[in-house]
Amino acid sequence: MLADYSILLIGAILVNNFVLVQFLGLCPFMGVSNKLETAMGMSMATTFVLTLASACSYLTFNYLLEPLGLGYLRTISFILVIAVVVQFTEMVVRKSSPLLHRVLGVYLPLITTNCAVLGVALLNINKEHNFMQSLFYGFGAAVGFSLVLVLFAAMRERLAVADVPIPFQGAAIGMITAGLMSLAFMGFAGLV
Amino acid sequence: MALMRVTSPHAHGPLSTARVMQTVLLACIPGVAALTWFFGYGTLVNIAWACLVGLASEAIALKLRRRPMGMYLKDYSALVTATLLAIAMPAYAPWWLILVGVSFSIIIAKHLYGGLGYNPFNPAMVGYVVLLISFPVEMTSWAAPRGVNAIEVPGLLDAVKLCFVPGSVDAVTMATPLDLLKQNKTLAVDALWQQNPQFGRWAGVGWEWASLGFLAGGLWMLYRRIYTWHAPVAMLASLTLMAALFDDGGAARSTGSPLFHLLSGGTMFGAFFIITDPVSSAVSNLGRLVFGALIGVLVFLIRSFGNYPDAVAFAVLIMNFAAPFIDYYTQPRTYGHRQGGTASRKGAP
Numbered sequence: 001m002l003a004d005y006s007i008l009l010i011g012a013i014l015v016n017n018f019v020l021v022q023f024l025g026l027c028p029f030m031g032v033s034n035k036l037e038t039a040m041g042m043s044m045a046t047t048f049v050l051t052l053a054s055a056c057s058y059l060t061f062n063y064l065l066e067p068l069g070l071g072y073l074r075t076i077s078f079i080l081v082i083a084v085v086v087q088f089t090e091m092v093v094r095k096s097s098p099l100l101h102r103v104l105g106v107y108l109p110l111i112t113t114n115c116a117v118l119g120v121a122l123l124n125i126n127k128e129h130n131f132m133q134s135l136f137y138g139f140g141a142a143v144g145f146s147l148v149l150v151l152f153a154a155m156r157e158r159l160a161v162a163d164v165p166i167p168f169q170g171a172a173i174g175m176i177t178a179g180l181m182s183l184a185f186m187g188f189a190g191l192v
Numbered sequence: 193m194a195l196m197r198v199t200s201p202h203a204h205g206p207l208s209t210a211r212v213m214q215t216v217l218l219a220c221i222p223g224v225a226a227l228t229w230f231f232g233y234g235t236l237v238n239i240a241w242a243c244l245v246g247l248a249s250e251a252i253a254l255k256l257r258r259r260p261m262g263m264y265l266k267d268y269s270a271l272v273t274a275t276l277l278a279i280a281m282p283a284y285a286p287w288w289l290i291l292v293g294v295s296f297s298i299i300i301a302k303h304l305y306g307g308l309g310y311n312p313f314n315p316a317m318v319g320y321v322v323l324l325i326s327f328p329v330e331m332t333s334w335a336a337p338r339g340v341n342a343i344e345v346p347g348l349l350d351a352v353k354l355c356f357v358p359g360s361v362d363a364v365t366m367a368t369p370l371d372l373l374k375q376n377k378t379l380a381v382d383a384l385w386q387q388n389p390q391f392g393r394w395a396g397v398g399w400e401w402a403s404l405g406f407l408a409g410g411l412w413m414l415y416r417r418i419y420t421w422h423a424p425v426a427m428l429a430s431l432t433l434m435a436a437l438f439d440d441g442g443a444a445r446s447t448g449s450p451l452f453h454l455l456s457g458g459t460m461f462g463a464f465f466i467i468t469d470p471v472s473s474a475v476s477n478l479g480r481l482v483f484g485a486l487i488g489v490l491v492f493l494i495r496s497f498g499n500y501p502d503a504v505a506f507a508v509l510i511m512n513f514a515a516p517f518i519d520y521y522t523q524p525r526t527y528g529h530r531q532g533g534t535a536s537r538k539g540a541p
């Protein structure tokens with residue numbers, strides 16, 4: 001039981017890392033990694049939303065779409081669910097903790113367009129996870145996303161002052177670095 | 193009497209980049225000598241060809257970047273990258289494999305990031321991982337060591353032929369001890385040891401002596417203060433600890449004894465020649481302890497539970513990736529400031 005969940009977590013965090021192995025959620029990965037602090041805010045917001053959205057979309061599919069025979073509508077309904085979760089989170093955070101809202105505020109709406117969130121929701125259905133597995137899988141995916149986003153941000157702060165040839169400055173060297181990191185993460189293959 | 197006006201600093205450090213690089217090259221000698229004795233001239237041919245390719249790639253990159261060529265070519269850094277990659281590759285590697293690996297290391301992993309002193313990843317290990325993933329067969333066919341099944345290792349001429357006309361000479365390849373231990377599912381360790389002549393006294397025939405050679409070279413560099421002890425000691429200690437924790441005394445599912453892990457594959461070479469790279473590792477002493485210890489843990493985990501029998505290159509790259517983050521949280525206290533960056537109240541007006 002415990003071993004199953006830890007394998008699910010390690011698999012989602014390292015072995016099948018959503019950014020570096022499955023190449024999902026690349027837009028925030030490249031876009032919000034210029035500074036370490038913003039990357040940390042983004043990763044906290046994403047972790048919260050991804051876990052919640054993963055659970056909500058599971059419930060939507062199994063208790064709404066499946067009984068009605070509307071399984072083919074899952075993509076569009078998951079997008080709706082994710083948008084609702086994001087909006088709901090933003091409202092709750094704004095009312096309950098203005099400080100947290102100031103830290104996460106800008107990033108919350110951005111998460112709606114993070115394809116990793118939709119990816120997790122769809123993969124949960126494909127892999128036939130039950131409710132707890134969906135929750136853990138979403139959480140693991142979010143932790144993996146946060147891990148590489150934060151590490152990548154720390155590295156990009158260093159790249160910003162490196163003597164990179166002009167054609168490769170900025171996003172180009174960032175993409176090359178992401179490629180090399182993806183190579184390094186192939187070392188985790190077969191771990192679970 | 194003429195008074196000389198000399199400004200400080202008056203005590204000069206004797207070490208320049210070129211001197212450090214020369215020392216690294218010299219420190220490779222014991223390990224390379226052991227590799228050459230047990231596996232034949234393949235490693236030496238690898239190194240010679242890799243150095244040529246390395247210098248040429250460095251020259252091309254410098255030319256394209258319009259940098260002064262003489263100064264950078266004479267600092268030996270390209271030679272060190274090429275040599276380290278050539279040592280890590282299997283002996284008798286075909287020429288194109290070395291060409292791809294070394295030019296990738298120098299041009300992409302080093303010069304695209306701004307050249308010497310800016311590369312976030314260790315160039316030699318980037319080259320190694322690129323080759324291992326692109327050409328797994330060539331990168332895992334190791335020659336059989338001398339003394340196993342009365343094998344004669346190829347001579348110098350055969351080694352050169354094997355490099356430039358692959359397949360022209362018959363060479364015997366064998367699974368390495370790490371491969372054997374990884375594939376073994378049924379035999380107890382003692383029986384595995386007896387059935388396969390590749391196993392030597394502590395680890396693999398040849399491998400154990402090459403590892404000891406690299407250990408000796410590394411200790412000499414420590415004595416010459418090329419780097420501090422933190423990263424290598426932390427890596428070896430954490431690898432030993434992990435192997436001891438998981439060691440179950442030699443049953444079929446054994447992951448190998450601590451001594452076996454220390455003297456197998458690239459452990460010693462990685463600990464003293466790769467993770468001590470001052471550019472791509474963490475900067476502070478505490479940071480290096482964390483950096484080295486996590487590499488040791490990753491090496492053991494990937495070796496024992498992952499797909500790759502030797503994991504040093506992957507572990508190093510993953511931790512290179514994490515090094516800036518480690519630095520961020522292990523910044524040493526600056527003089528006159530308390531931890532956290534606020535000015536010390538004592539002595540402040």
